[in-house]
Amino acid sequence: MTMEVDILELSDRSAKFVLSNTSAAFANGIRRASLADVPTIAITEVNIYNNTSVLYDEQLGLRMALIPLTSNMEDFVPKEECSCGDFCPACQVSLTLSAEGPKIVYSQDLVSSDDKVQPADPNIPIADLREGQKIVLEAIAHMGYGNKHSRWQAGVACGYKNMPKVEFSGCDLCGACVTECPVDIIKMGTESAEISQEDMLKCTLCRLCEGVCDIDAIDVKTDEHSFIFTMESDGSYNTKELILNAGNVIKNKAASLAEILSAL
Structure with a gap:
């Protein structure tokens, strides 16, 4: 399984991207490295x-x-x-x-x-x-x-959340979920309520839509292998350099661990 990176926003001071086909441990490793391990x-x-x-x-x-x-x-x-x-x-x-x-x-x-x-x-x-x-x-x-x-903290406001997955099944088109959604991303289609893939990124996982549905037609879940990542740099690096350096920190630590284990 090859990890994928989908860049949503990228500037010198901030970035937003989706990490797919990876684990929460790796996502948290990138977050921690950008905050604590990039010199x-x-x-x-x-x-x-x-x-x-x-x-x-x-x-x-x-x-x-x-x-x-x-x-x-x-x-x-x-x-x-x-x-x-x-x-x-x-x-x-x-x-x-x-x-x-x-x-x-x-x-x-x-x-x-x-x-x-x-x-x-x-x-x-x-x-x-x-x-x-x-x-x-x-x-x-x-x-x-x-x-x-x-x-010495180069990364600021670094965090991630799991990619939301909202599924509709047996929707009766009552529209209660559309009214209840605080970020206004649920739209009413011809056969069911729906959320576009772009709007899915805005979902806060509050589950208010799920709670207001009387017939349990909405299932709010998360993708355990996909993460929406946001990062800001203090300016000592541009955001791209900060992300790459954080990845290199993890790579070097893994290589060092492998050498130690191979010597046992």
Whole structure:
């Protein structure tokens, strides 16, 4: 049984697709890998030299840590795995910020020591500085994984549900299910109520139509081997890269497990 992928929507920041001929375990593996196992670069340390804004130093540090950064991950290794002993361009990137009010400070005001490491969105607000207020700091970014801290979480709002299957048998065309459906996907045909394949994707599996039918003509089920998947990226990867990297994580873990088992 070969897994199939049907792309419904795809953009740089979001995707919606149907995974067919697979298991809930694999679908959940993709979800978990995109959230926790795909590496990113994120700010972990902030050296503040001057801060006369209304934000406490801690608040400023938290805002900096949650700015998604783009990068070429092949150029980096986690700090604890680097052989440099202290820090080097392979495990650490410096981003500086020097701003004076009146102005709103945005992520685009950060100056990176590595041209490939930049804020994923240039218009993330950091602080609103009034006349005479200043922020001068250096932010240090490292590579990491979402399973260690949410600052490294590349995937956001990742989830899936089973493909709905709604079957009609012996329908008396009373129309009660049409009225009851909260997403308005049930239409009345000439011989029975029906739902188009496109509208089936909108079904929330609430089963209100099933409950309102007095003659049990509606059977709401799910396809245990087909899943509607939605995913959003924080911008450190585009959505396609995030999905492919999540798949590669599962592939590499499976290969590693196979090697371990073969050595037993």
